[in-house]
Amino acid sequence: xxxxxxxxxxxxxxxxxxxxxxxxxxxxxxxxxxxxxxxxxxxxxxxxxxxxxxxxxxxxxxxxxxxxxxxxxxxxxxxxxxxxxxxxxxxxxxxxxxxxxxxxxxxxxxxxxxxxxxxxxxxxxxxxxxxxxxxxxxxxxxxxxxxxxxxxxxxxxxxxxxxxxxxxxxxxxxxxxxxxxxxxxxxxxxxxxxxxxxxxxxxxxxxxxxxxxxxxxxxxxxxxxxxxxxxxxxxxxxxxxxxxxxxxxxxxxxxxxxxxxxxxxxxxxxxxxxxxxxxxxxxxxxxxxxxxxxxxxxxxxxxxxxxxxxxxxxxxxxxxxxxxxxxxxxxxxxxxxxxxxxxxxxxxxxxxxxxxxxxxxxxxxxxxxxxx
Numbered sequence: 001x002x003x004x005x006x007x008x009x010x011x012x013x014x015x016x017x018x019x020x021x022x023x024x025x026x027x028x029x030x031x032x033x034x035x036x037x038x039x040x041x042x043x044x045x046x047x048x049x050x051x052x053x054x055x056x057x058x059x060x061x062x063x064x065x066x067x068x069x070x071x072x073x074x075x076x077x078x079x080x081x082x083x084x085x086x087x088x089x090x091x092x093x094x095x096x097x098x099x100x101x102x103x104x105x106x107x108x109x110x111x112x113x114x115x116x117x118x119x120x121x122x123x124x125x126x127x128x129x130x131x132x133x134x135x136x137x138x139x140x141x142x143x144x145x146x147x148x149x150x151x152x153x154x155x156x157x158x159x160x161x162x163x164x165x166x167x168x169x170x171x172x173x174x175x176x177x178x179x180x181x182x183x184x185x186x187x188x189x190x191x192x193x194x195x196x197x198x199x200x201x202x203x204x205x206x207x208x209x210x211x212x213x214x215x216x217x218x219x220x221x222x223x224x225x226x227x228x229x230x231x232x233x234x235x236x237x238x239x240x241x242x243x244x245x246x247x248x249x250x251x252x253x254x255x256x257x258x259x260x261x262x263x264x265x266x267x268x269x270x271x272x273x274x275x276x277x278x279x280x281x282x283x284x285x286x287x288x289x290x291x292x293x294x295x296x297x298x299x300x301x302x303x304x305x306x307x308x309x310x311x312x313x314x315x316x317x318x319x320x321x322x323x324x325x326x327x328x329x330x331x332x333x334x335x336x337x338x339x340x341x342x343x344x345x346x347x348x349x350x351x352x353x354x355x356x357x358x359x360x361x362x363x364x365x366x367x368x369x370x371x372x
Contacts, residue, residue: 008083014059016063016066016070020051023098078108079106080109090112093220095249096219104203105200107198111171116171116224117146117227117229118225118229120221120239120242121230122155123152126264128361129258129264133231134158134162147162148173148221150173154232155239164192169197171197171199173201174199175209175216175217177204180209214238221242225251226289227252227285227288228243228254231268232268233271243255252288254279254285261330318342318346322347322351327369330365333348
């Protein structure tokens with residue numbers, strides 16, 4: 001353990017020095033040979049390598065308290081710091097143009113080598129979108145794909161939850177240090193992911209949730225995965241950044257289509273116009289990724305695909321009529337009354353029953369949409 005920590009120290013010094021991102025980090029390694037040799041190069045050589053005075057000063061007199069804090073963090077059960085020289089560093093991430101020199105991992109680092117599907121989407125999804133993400137993740141996680149996302153509100157959380165509910169693994173790539181959970185309401189979810197997968201960050205312990213960290217971590221989400229599935233995304237969405245990065249990295253990109261009236265579906269439709277693969281079922285994803293991850297994909301009844309039987313057929317005629325008047329886009333009660341010809345009292349009563357049975361979900365502004 002002492003030798004391992006000593007070998008980590010030069011990497012941590014470079015990592016914590018100001019103005020050293022992945023590109024500068026690797027140019028220094030290429031120039032001098034190793035992090036240890038960078039630190040022993042001397043001020044003149046470091047200046048000749050193009051480093052700023054502030055950076056040279058930090059390398060000559062590193063923040064020892066911060067380095068010791070990092071090393072102490074790594075002594076906790078389940079805590080790991082992987083350098084690019086570590087054999088446990090995920091192979092898919094090594095192929096990036098700018099892989100993080102260090103990865104902080106809490107959980108099982110071996111799961112980072114498992115076939116992963118990244119799932120991303122809106123932080124404010126519709127109820128149907130949230131359910132779609134959960135069901136896709138539950139099924140795909142149960143078939144052996146590790147579900148990777150960013151621990152954010154909305155589709156990210158639903159994807160992690162679905163994978164865990166299906167008995168699969170999940171990986172969360174976060175934009176803070178691993179000594180904190182953001183958003184705080186996902187603390188229990190983060191702990192569950194660490195027990196059945198891993199939390200991953202390129203940021204040192206103590207790093208707060210700075211806005212610039214989240215777009216930056218998206219390249220790791222897509223880089224760890226063999227493909228990215230987008231479930232609900234507005235046109236101006238961080239999820240589209242992840243999809244673009246995935247294309248640049250040579251990963252497969254999938255998108256779930258939605259209603260033309262749903263603003264949260266427009267980003268997915270944009271991706272589809274740009275060549276993303278349209279998926280309607282989890283089986284569609286498995287058929288595309290089967291060869292990449294070594295699956296023998298079948299479409300038989302034992303595949304675990306959610307049942308295609310229509311539960312609406314068991315409803316009374318008037319309840320079916322109300323459902324037919326509600327789209328998958330938000331629909332107002334007044335619109336349902338107008339379309340169905342039923343009284344407002346009857347419609348409100350039936351909507352309550354349908355919501356309790358899971359056929360519809362209430363959305364903002366007193367509207368409803370179908371969930372199945």
